[in-house]
Amino acid sequence: MELFRLENIKKEYKNGEESLKVLKGISFTISDGDFVSIMGRSGAGKSTLLQIIGCLDAPSSGKYFFDKMPIHDFDDDQMAEIRNQKIGFVFQSFYLLPYLSVLQNVMMPMEYSNISLNERRERALHWLCRFQIDHRKDYLPRQLSGGEKQRVALARSMVNQPKLLLADEPTGNLDLKVRDEVIKVFHSLNEKEKTTIIMVTHDDELGKMTPRTINLRAGLLND
Ligand SMILES: Nc1ncnc2c1ncn2[C@@H]1O[C@H](COP(=O)(O)OP(=O)(O)OP(=O)(O)O)[C@@H](O)[C@H]1O
Ligand SMILES: [Mg+2]
Secondary structure, three states: OEEEEEEEEEEEEEEOOEEEEEEEEEEEEEEOOOEEEEEOOOOOOHHHHHHHHOOOOOOOEEEEEEOOEEHHHOOHHHHHHHHHHHEEEEOOOOOOOOOOOHHHHHHHHHOOOOOOHHHHHHHHHHHHHHOOOHHHOOOOHHHOOHHHHHHHHHHHHHOOOOOEEEEEOOOOOOOHHHHHHHHHHHHHHHHHOOOEEEEEOOOHHHHHHOOEEEEEEOOEEOO
16 A cells, blocks of 8 residues: 655755755655665755655655645645654654653653543653663753664654654664664564654665665665
């Protein structure tokens, strides 16, 4: 079953007179249950592409169908709804809220759901455990190392049980042992919970661990 499809997606950033063409016509299809890595050099457009897939940004042109819905025709509110209901996002720079504890940060995405406070705590703790960072639940983000923040961001992305997990360099700050543990959790999410996962990475070895790889080069697919 198709989960989403990109058709000739282009993205251009305008800075006054100058314009920068970052994505130059990207087309591919992702099926339910896929586990894909997106690779490419710094500046190739990986984060830009991920933000479009994550309904955080709109393409300059092209079509994007998610669950057969034409996202390219959606307004900001409609995009936000898809994002909140179906997509978990781990950003390259984690965006943890500095004045909230680890636990509160992970509970955040459930704020607007009708889940009870107890259940929200339980779920947040479950994911903190799964990424082995529950012992830091009462810390503030500034008291964490880069790799610890990364694991908190991973836990936060999962609490709403998204259908699609988008992760931008999710292991960039982790040592090899923790990296391999995170990848194990990803594999188990993908196999047991059928979460579709798209992961941006610079790490060749990590790219080889996923069944499918998409290579981006200067805004185009390089298959
Ligand atoms: N909001 C923006 N306004 C203008 N230019 C932007 C904007 N966001 C990204 N760019 C430019 O688009 C290009 C691609 O950026 P992007 O963040 O997608 O790269 P990336 O492949 O994720 O790189 P990295 O591996 O370093 O994270 C870069 O040259 C960047 O400067
Ligand atoms: Mg990036």
